Amino acid sequence: MTLADEVARQPLLPGARQTSYWWEAAPRPQRPQIPLPASVDVAIVGSGATGLSAAITLARAGMSVAVLEAGDPGQGASSRPTGVIGRTIKHGFGEILKSDGEKPAKAIYGELRQAFDGIVDFIRREQIDCDLQQRGRFIAANHPAMLKSMEEGLELKRRHLGDEHYMVSKAEQRSEIGSDLYHGGAVIAEHYLCHPGKYNLGMLALAEQAGPVVHARTAVTGTRRESDGHAVRTDRGTLQARHLIVATNGYTGKATPWLRRRAIPLNAYMAATEPLPPALLRDLIPNLRVVHDNAMDTDYARPSPDGTRLLFGALTGDSFSDLGVVAVKLHAKMRRIFPQLAETRYDNVWTGRCAATFDLYPHIGSHAGVHYAMGYCFGSGLPLGTLFGDKLARRILGRPGGESAFDGLNFQTRPYYWGRPWFMPLLMRWYRMRERSGY
DSSP states (O other): OOHHHHHHHOOEEEEEESSOTHHHHSOOOOOOOOOOOSEEEEEEEOOSHHHHHHHHHHHHTTOOEEEEOSSSTTOSGGGSSOOEEOOOOSSOHHHHHHHHOHHHHHHHHHHHHHHHHHHHHHHHHTTOOSOOBOOOEEEEOSSHHHHHHHHHHHHHHHHHHOOOOEEEOGGGGGGTOSOSSSOOEEEETTOEEOOHHHHHHHHHHHHHHHSOEEETTOOEEEEEEETTEEEEEEBTEEEEEEEEEEOOGGGOOTTSHHHHTTOEEEEEEEEEESOOOHHHHHHHSTTOOEEEESSSSOOEEEEOTTSSOEEEEEOTTOOOSOHHHHHHHHHHHHHHHOGGGTTOOEEEEEEEEEEEOTTSOOEEEEETTEEEEEOOTTTOHHHHHHHHHHHHHHHHHTOTTOOOTTTTOOOOOOTTOSSOOTTHHHHHHHHHHHHHTTO
16 A cells, blocks of 8 residues: 555544643643743753652752753643653663673663653652552564563563562453454563653642742753853843752754764654544553553553553654654554554644664763763653652752763764754664564
């Protein structure tokens, strides 16, 4: 079927919105612009999970804080993702164990556990209403060889870390996903789902209660290090800050060129179906978990928190200017996995930017006096972003708990890379070809 044929199917309902589904129940707040302060203790660029987490910790310690946001508060990736709370990164535990040894592997995965436990405790302690649900995840194997590799990796985690899982054979996989496309998989029942839009609004409310002011529609255009801190230039004026945190992840731009050369912005695409009959949704995902495959170019789906829709995502790393075309391509992928949805249409289709790094590790640190945390590599941004923001704040405050297992990692760039990832479509194509053969 040609693209023209696919477009003719028109998977978007009349009046479908090309904005995040999460904004329906958690619309982005419209904050009036207020004068910038002349100086603050800490300026934070970005109002996602990392920036707001840092702001909360700093303000509660009595520091003056200005959160600078180019758009409306939280309008970036933190209010657009799948809403999965897990403890994974792109590098598996077994891979790190083999390359670096037991101590670094346990340290990194111990910090992932800290981030996982920490965000769940934070949500409950602060009473953030974000539809927290412990539904778990099902990881589907795209190839028989991937199932064996997955089982070996998860068994290493169970033996060294105590992380529990159970395997599901191809014959049994209908108990987890209403599809015959895969070759079995694994269930990690401990993981959570949440409503990321509501989580971001909850963090924003806590930050504003604690004192920091979020300056909306205030784009940072440059920074300059000075003897007593930083001059932070914005399109609304300049303010002085003793300390500066950059928490822009996939939206890192020209104002911070050193970081821009190291963060690889990736477009992530998702769509929300029209309301589905409860029985159909249970046929697709019997246990109402998040389900995804184990490819680098991941296809993923989860039920909406109210159990009325399927939220489906794919095509991460591709670049499309027309979300109508994205809807067509997402629908084709969704039908391949779930033929039951051949006639189902979308109410929302949207995109947001996450960020990868050249070594596929998240990074936290400082350069030229600028503190940063970013590069969550799609999938760990909510728990790690929340933890890393708190760690950056603790470093500024001189408190214990600011150290990280990710300290000391070389934040790599490449010659002639200046922030435009022209190579990503080619790289993702290579990953797809490689993964079709089971590696």
